Amino acid sequence: MTILAGIGFTSPWLLLGLLALPILWLILRAIPPAPIRRRFPGVALLLGLTDDESVTDRTPLWLLLLRMLAVAAVIAGLAGPVLNPQQDRGGSGPLLILLDASWAGATRWPEKIDLIDAQLTDAGRTGRPVSILRLTAPEEPAFQSADIWASRLAGLAPAPWQPDSRQIDATLAAISTVDGGFETLWLSDGLAHDGRETLLAALEDRGAVRVFETGREVLGLAPARFEDGAVQLTLRRSLGGPEREVTVLAQGLDPAGTARILATATAGFAEGGTEAQAALSLPSELRARITRFEIQGQRSAGALTLTDDSLRRREVALIAGREDREGLELLSPLHYLNQALAPTADLLDGALLDILPANPDAIVLADVATLSTAEEEALTDWIDGGGMLLRFAGPRLAASDISRADEHPLMPVRLRAGGRSVGGAMSWGEPKALAPFAEGSPFFGLAVPEDVTVSAQVMAQPDPTLADRVIAALSDGTPLVTRKPLGQGQVILFHVTANAEWSSLPLSGLFVEMLERLAVSSSSRTPQAEDLEGTTWRPLQVMDGFGKLSDAGTLPGVDGAELVSAPVGPDLRPGLYASEDRRLARNVLADDSMLTAAVWPDRIPVEGLSVRKELPLGGGLLGLAVVLLALDAIASLALSGRLVATRATAAILLTALWLAQPQPLHAQDESRTQEQAEADAFALAATAELVLAHVLTGDEDLDQIAQAGLRGLSDTLFYRTSVEPAAPVGIDLERDELAFFPMLYWPITPNQPTPSAEAYGKLNAYLRSGGLILFDTRDADIARLGGTSPNGRKLQQLAAPLDIPPLEPLPADHVLTRTFYLLQDFPGRHTAREIWVEAAPPDAQQIEGMPFRNLNDGVTPVVIGGNDWAGAWAVDGNGRPLLPVGRGFAGERQRELAYRFGINLVMHVLTGNYKSDQVHVPALLDRLGQ
Numbered sequence: 001m002t003i004l005a006g007i008g009f010t011s012p013w014l015l016l017g018l019l020a021l022p023i024l025w026l027i028l029r030a031i032p033p034a035p036i037r038r039r040f041p042g043v044a045l046l047l048g049l050t051d052d053e054s055v056t057d058r059t060p061l062w063l064l065l066l067r068m069l070a071v072a073a074v075i076a077g078l079a080g081p082v083l084n085p086q087q088d089r090g091g092s093g094p095l096l097i098l099l100d101a102s103w104a105g106a107t108r109w110p111e112k113i114d115l116i117d118a119q120l121t122d123a124g125r126t127g128r129p130v131s132i133l134r135l136t137a138p139e140e141p142a143f144q145s146a147d148i149w150a151s152r153l154a155g156l157a158p159a160p161w162q163p164d165s166r167q168i169d170a171t172l173a174a175i176s177t178v179d180g181g182f183e184t185l186w187l188s189d190g191l192a193h194d195g196r197e198t199l200l201a202a203l204e205d206r207g208a209v210r211v212f213e214t215g216r217e218v219l220g221l222a223p224a225r226f227e228d229g230a231v232q233l234t235l236r237r238s239l240g241g242p243e244r245e246v247t248v249l250a251q252g253l254d255p256a257g258t259a260r261i262l263a264t265a266t267a268g269f270a271e272g273g274t275e276a277q278a279a280l281s282l283p284s285e286l287r288a289r290i291t292r293f294e295i296q297g298q299r300s301a302g303a304l305t306l307t308d309d310s311l312r313r314r315e316v317a318l319i320a321g322r323e324d325r326e327g328l329e330l331l332s333p334l335h336y337l338n339q340a341l342a343p344t345a346d347l348l349d350g351a352l353l354d355i356l357p358a359n360p361d362a363i364v365l366a367d368v369a370t371l372s373t374a375e376e377e378a379l380t381d382w383i384d385g386g387g388m389l390l391r392f393a394g395p396r397l398a399a400s401d402i403s404r405a406d407e408h409p410l411m412p413v414r415l416r417a418g419g420r421s422v423g424g425a426m427s428w429g430e431p432k433a434l435a436p437f438a439e440g441s442p443f444f445g446l447a448v449p450e451d452v453t454v455s456a457q458v459m460a461q462p463d464p465t466l467a468d469r470v471i472a473a474l475s476d477g478t479p480l481v482t483r484k485p486l487g488q489g490q491v492i493l494f495h496v497t498a499n500a501e502w503s504s505l506p507l508s509g510l511f512v513e514m515l516e517r518l519a520v521s522s523s524s525r526t527p528q529a530e531d532l533e534g535t536t537w538r539p540l541q542v543m544d545g546f547g548k549l550s551d552a553g554t555l556p557g558v559d560g561a562e563l564v565s566a567p568v569g570p571d572l573r574p575g576l577y578a579s580e581d582r583r584l585a586r587n588v589l590a591d592d593s594m595l596t597a598a599v600w601p602d603r604i605p606v607e608g609l610s611v612r613k614e615l616p617l618g619g620g621l622l623g624l625a626v627v628l629l630a631l632d633a634i635a636s637l638a639l640s641g642r643l644v645a646t647r648a649t650a651a652i653l654l655t656a657l658w659l660a661q662p663q664p665l666h667a668q669d670e671s672r673t674q675e676q677a678e679a680d681a682f683a684l685a686a687t688a689e690l691v692l693a694h695v696l697t698g699d700e701d702l703d704q705i706a707q708a709g710l711r712g713l714s715d716t717l718f719y720r721t722s723v724e725p726a727a728p729v730g731i732d733l734e735r736d737e738l739a740f741f742p743m744l745y746w747p748i749t750p751n752q753p754t755p756s757a758e759a760y761g762k763l764n765a766y767l768r769s770g771g772l773i774l775f776d777t778r779d780a781d782i783a784r785l786g787g788t789s790p791n792g793r794k795l796q797q798l799a800a801p802l803d804i805p806p807l808e809p810l811p812a813d814h815v816l817t818r819t820f821y822l823l824q825d826f827p828g829r830h831t832a833r834e835i836w837v838e839a840a841p842p843d844a845q846q847i848e849g850m851p852f853r854n855l856n857d858g859v860t861p862v863v864i865g866g867n868d869w870a871g872a873w874a875v876d877g878n879g880r881p882l883l884p885v886g887r888g889f890a891g892e893r894q895r896e897l898a899y900r901f902g903i904n905l906v907m908h909v910l911t912g913n914y915k916s917d918q919v920h921v922p923a924l925l926d927r928l929g930q
Contacts, residue, residue, distance in 0.1 A: 007081050007617070063635050070628035077621030094129050094143045094182035095119070098203070099156075101134035103588055104218045104595075105189035106158045106300035106545045111609045112187050113153055115212060119185060120146040120153075131182075132156070135163035135199075137570070138171040141178055158189075158545030160301035160588055161568040168195030172202055181207040187609075188213040191238060192596040200604070211606045213598070217241055219295050220302040220589045221248070226287075226311050231280040233265060233293060233305075238595040240272040247296040248278055252289040262290055274595070287311065294547065301547040306576055306585035309519070310527075314361040316341055316520060317348040319368060333366035333394065333498050336506035340515055356382050362520045363387065366498040367394025369402055371410070380409055384487030390520060391491070392498035393458040404461075412469050412484035412493050414461035431455040432474040434505075437534075441471040442517045442580050443481075445534025445560070449508055454480065456502040457495040472514075481514075492518065519582045527584070532560025535579050542575035543588070549575065679737075686740035689726035692906070694745040694870070696730045697752040703730055706747050708882050709870025713902040715879060721820065721903060723910065733759040738766040742909045745870060748777045750790040754798065764803045767861040772909045775799070777866035780830035791866070804862055808839040816863075819907040821900040828867030828898045829885050836864040859912050863905065872898035 097116055099105075105112060116132070123130050124146035131141035132149055136159035163171075184203045190213055203209050222234040233248055250263040263286070267278035282290075290311070294304035318341075320333040341347060348355055352375050355363070363379070368391070371379065383389055389410065391397075403411035431453035437443040460466055460479045471492075472481035483492045496503040505511050513531070537560055539552035558572060560579065563586055568574045574588050600606050685691070692714055694706035710728035717723045731744065733755045738744065744766075755763070767773065777791040810816060810826070814837060817823050826835055838860035872895050874882035885895045 073625035081617040083615040100189040103301040233278040238597040308585040369396040369400035383489035386488040412482040416459040454503040529561040529565040535560035537577035542573040693741040708874035712873040712875035778868040806839040810835040826901040828869035829871040
């Protein structure tokens with residue numbers, strides 16, 4: 001590329017055409033405009049007359065300059081002028097573009113992409129092969145055309161971690177596979193990382209290395225901590241620059257569930273300092289709503305920190321079965337619970353029925369034996385909704401009859417009468433120690449202190465389910481802690497007291513750790529690897545390099561120890577993880593993470609990221625030339641006197657051009673408005689009254705039969721039931737909304753088109769939300785679901801992408817046989833008996849004395865058959881049958897049964913399986929003659 005006066009030319013040899021401008025000047029000067037010719041019948045009459053307008057015999061100077069400028073614009077435009085041309089550095093051979101591609105460069109990522117694009121443009125101009133390599137995701141370099149890599153730039157994104165030694169080693173191994181040398185452009189994120197010097201040396205052995213870096217500081221945010229009643233935030237930067245204030249945003253959900261900025265804090269970096277602190281004092285309710293803290297103006301995973309249960313103080317209600325003994329606080333059932341939970345949880349006191357409306361996270365009952373009926377019912381409902389009840393044994397529980405003969409709903413196991421004393425003066429044996437926690441227990445991995453012993457406990461009654469409910473046991477195998485699920489919640493029982501009367505467990509740190517594992521309390525400290533030993537955490541949401549959260553999908557679970565100790569990387573993504581009822585956030589930065597700026601050797605040239613994009617000027621110059629030539633044509637017409645004659649033509653042409661201008665926005669808006677109006681009208685018509693619908697197949701005759709069939713069924717419903725349907729409609733699966741219709745009739749024809757993926761998405765949503773589709777192959781089901789008939793094969797093809805449950809032939813006691821009429825046959829124009837519906841649950845059993853099984857399982861989403869029901873229902877405009885069914889009285893009886901099946905089907909859709917309720921049993925038994 002040749003650069004002249006700051007403008008580059010891709011084809012500079014075309015500028016030699018400018019040398020011909022003087023010759024063109026002389027030619028134009030020698031050729032004047034054509035004279036005006038006027039014809040008169042008598043030449044004599046013109047003698048002595050003079051023209052009011054004179055015509056020059058030479059081309060005017062201004063017209064010459066206009067033409068010369070037009071020609072110059074054409075020559076310059078064809079020469080390929082470029083504004084802000086990139087300097088040609090004279091490089092040749094393969095080019096490797098190496099990116100750190102970590103979270104530290106996410107904020108300036110668009111600038112990096114612009115720089116890469118400029119380098120690819122320059123490489124493409126000189127024909128250099130290019131390869132792009134990311135340190136955070138190394139792979140073997142593939143040197144290809146610059147145009148190929150330019151098409152992949154949109155897919156490049158930073159990773160939410162920094163390159164570590166494993167990835168540097170992988171990069172070195174990948175580089176070693178390249179034969180020959182290459183030039184390297186290293187786009188650094190500005191942070192130092194292990195192995196950078198080794199990698200730099202390996203790249204220099206292959207060729208020249210240039211580094212591009214912003215030179216600006218990198219900001220990071222350490223995990224938030226809750227200390228001294230406030231949220232403590234620590235900010236770090238890579239360079240000790242001037243004094244600076246940074247704003248931190250606390251984001252979360254408001255009571256309506258909308259993401260908002262709930263609070264802000266300001267942290268100040270001292271001059272030359274690399275760390276700043278900020279504190280937020282917030283009410284516990286507001287603090288519990290915060291989901292993330294992030295630095296304002298930064299767009300990277302390292303500039304934000306996610307919150308978890310360590311920041312959220314749980315609300316725990318403590319209720320004792322006896323009053324505290326005055327002056328004997330150590331014997332209080334709640335003393336040690338208060339000591340263990342007060343630093344990390346908000347404790348609630350009061351009566352049980354007064355506490356439940358506050359919806360605490362956990363309720364602790366210490367030696368509470370019996371509850372009133374109202375309390376039991378309210379507590380059971382609360383646990384069923386996801387609450388956790390934690391019970392401790394004691395003298396009252398041991399002396400009561402609760403959960404003796406039968407398991408009490410609010411107890412995890414049955415108990416033996418009395419209790420067990422293993423260390424008293426009247427006992428045989430020593431106090432028992434705790435057994436190591438088994439794998440699968442929430443306490444697995446916790447160290448059991450040797451000085452923790454149990455001298456008394458309530459004993460669990462042997463039971464087949466006992467082994468599955470024991471989560472902690474004594475050394476002799478007797479249960480110490482048992483648990484059972486109850487609805488969405490759980491009930492947990494410590495078989496010892498909450499004070500030190502029966503064991504030394506409340507005196508140990510293990511007691512607090514066990515409460516934390518049960519998510520009764522929250523710990524403000526960061527969990528250590530040994531605290532999470534033996535636990536597995538499943539990822540809920542993971543972050544990308546920009547800090548955006550997305551669903552973890554099918555990512556595997558992570559060992560608890562590795563979750564807090566291993567560095568983030570491809571195998572451990574930063575994000576939110578869950579185990580049992582606990583959540584743990586793994587952020588990019590840890591508490592002790594420091595940001596160190598990268599320092600490059602003096603021999604390595606370091607440049608900034610700023611790049612001025614090349615702007616081609618050729619198109620603009622050629623457009624200018626066209627305009628100048630048009631002006632030249634107008635001027636020539638004016639000088640020759642022909643401009644007046646062409647004014648009308650020009651006006652007509654200009655008007656035509658103006659009218660022919662495309663108006664996409666207005667047309668699009670008008671079309672969109674019309675489509676919206678049609679959609680609104682369709683929605684109003686479909687929801688104003690009950691409407692039956694059929695799927696349009698593209699076969700006009702078949703669609704007319706389906707329309708006539710649903711019209712006949714709607715009329716029958718109107719005359720015989722309280723259902724008053726409006727006129728049926730045909731549904732285009734690609735365009736129309738399905739949620740307005742309780743039932744769709746879908747006739748099958750071998751030639752109907754297969755719906756699109758979007759249409760199948762609507763169909764699956766329709767089926768999951770309670771809609772019903774009646775598939776009718778219209779072939780009398782001659783091969784059981786039409787396995788070998790053309791219609792049957794088409795049905796299999798159409799139904800394959802649908803979310804259809806397991807099917808079975810319609811059983812004799814299915815609710816479809818009795819929703820309105822008692823039926824055992826379901827004919828249409830054909831009389832095949834087999835109709836397929838959703839299979840009944842495996843545990844559905846018939847109760848003795850009942851004429852049918854209890855099938856309260858909702859509405860079957862599909863009914864499949866081949867009896868051509870629409871043909872039997874079809875009527876003309878006067879209500880007369882449109883198609884024949886059978887012969888004589890038998891045919892009319894068959895049509896009547898077809899109508900009854902249609903009525904039963906519509907009633908099943910509208911009312912569900914209510915006819916399976918026992919309230920209908922007497923009437924059904926009477927109808928059945930039983």
